[in-house]
Amino acid sequence: MGFDEGDNVILFDTGIDDSIGRKIDKFIGKRVSLIVNSHSHADHIGGNSYFQKKYNSKVFAEPGELSFINNTELETSLLNGGFWEYMLADKFLKAKGSIPEPIDKGFLSTKGIEVLDLPGHSPSLIGLKIDKIVYLGDALFSGEVIKKYGVLYLYDVDRFEKSLSKIEELTFEKAVICHKGLYDKEVILDLIHTNRNHTETMKSLILENLQFNTDYEITEKIIHKLSIEPNLTIYMLILSTMRSYLSFLQKTGAVEMVFDRGVRWKRR
Template sequence: MFEVAKLAESFLVLKSPVNVGVILKGDEAVLIDTGSSPDHAKRIARVLGELAVKKVSIINTHSHADHIGGNSFLQSKYKSRIFATKLESAFIENPVLEPAYLWGALPFKGIDNKFLLAKPSVVTDIIDYGTNEELNVNIIPLPGHSFDMIGILTNLPDKRIFFVADSIVSSQTIQKYKVYFLVDVAQHLKTLDSLKLWVENDVSFIVPSHGEVYNLESDESKEEFLKLVESNKNVVKETLNTIIDYLDVPRTIDDVVSHVAEKFFLSLDATGYVLLLQTLKAYCNYLFENDYAQIIFENRRLEYVRKQ
């Protein structure tokens, strides 16, 4: 089961490896993400049953499988409306797109697992940034980790709670994996800087999708969160420096993957490989776009090399 954290009279967090937000209004609930699997969703449904919830809507912060894994079960059980941005909805409704874009072709056996391939569900409502009066939340763009990831800022009468999805990763994740998944390094760095602004913007709690909840009414917890933002930025900078130092001669993306994996003691299986591959493509793209590296085509292959 979950650890249930009550942050406000009508807001709960179902804490697990993937945190799920619950906004309550009478016998109705709005879920922020649905966890990693149908089993995860069944545990959510048990908690909702204990709360006498009869109607359930879902907001998906983004389309990664560990955030939409419970969509199909819950939509079938509750006839749920699902809210998502237009771009992320394409992946939610067609989950094969996730492993397909990671690999660049239809997925092979080894990346067709629950970590990358959720069951499809139907997005009933496309949402835009800004205030959503029907859901009584603000939709905040948080790009970088996914193509169009959003955060959810509540408009509750007693507390303002900001669910920030995967815009920040825990110190445990940094220690274990070092290089965490990104699609756009520049946007991610901007998102991290934006998170610092919310600390001074009358927000009571910040809830990441993974890890601990931060009570910004506590100076100690606020300081821990700000330190975590800096840790996230520092690991990005360290990864960029590791790559640029390695590009003293032309390197293929697989060369870069092998080097970074060795540098940070990462053991790779098929899933880990495609995640790291796409992440390091994003890093190399950042170096190219910011004029630290160039792309060359020699020996019939694409290579990156540091600009002199």
């Protein structure tokens, strides 16, 4: 999605790599003066370096995402907890680095662009609102994406659910969600319900399969239960998400962390 300024365009996210950047560039046919990244995941920032090289485009991002955009090896470290760049170096997790700067909400406001704080899928994910259209990025997912992957990657379950409520309260007519397209508000409200059902289903599945297990054992049980055939990238995304759910369930008092030959989890 982009904002046409006449001779220039403000671009919202850039796709997964240079090849997507070139396709976007050809489609737009104008200079990209500014990129606003919704968050730091590779499939949203991978084309940044292409536009910075060609147009010297500025890149805006929330402070909580800046280091990951500049130093993309940190994304794999966040998933694994250590340096695993050589293990998790595919383009879905590690984009080319680019040079971002803190988002200037005042400047964007002068263009009629409102920044929406919608964290959860990533630490500081943002959406953008222009008049009656909102760009939600990965703050909301389609039913098809949920069905395809089985487990939505979430950094913070609590903040993701709160962001769903924020979207529900917004005044808009249409919304763009990544990996799918443009929808009327009625469809978006239905998708909010679908996303809430997904997080509730995941909580229930974890609690049903919690028998003094490690997070690895819980992950394996969920993968088996949902008939997911993972590669290493998908496995690490699910493992990280399970840890996020366990943290949430510990916070709400539903589970308890126990130290017994490593960290294990049980229901309270």
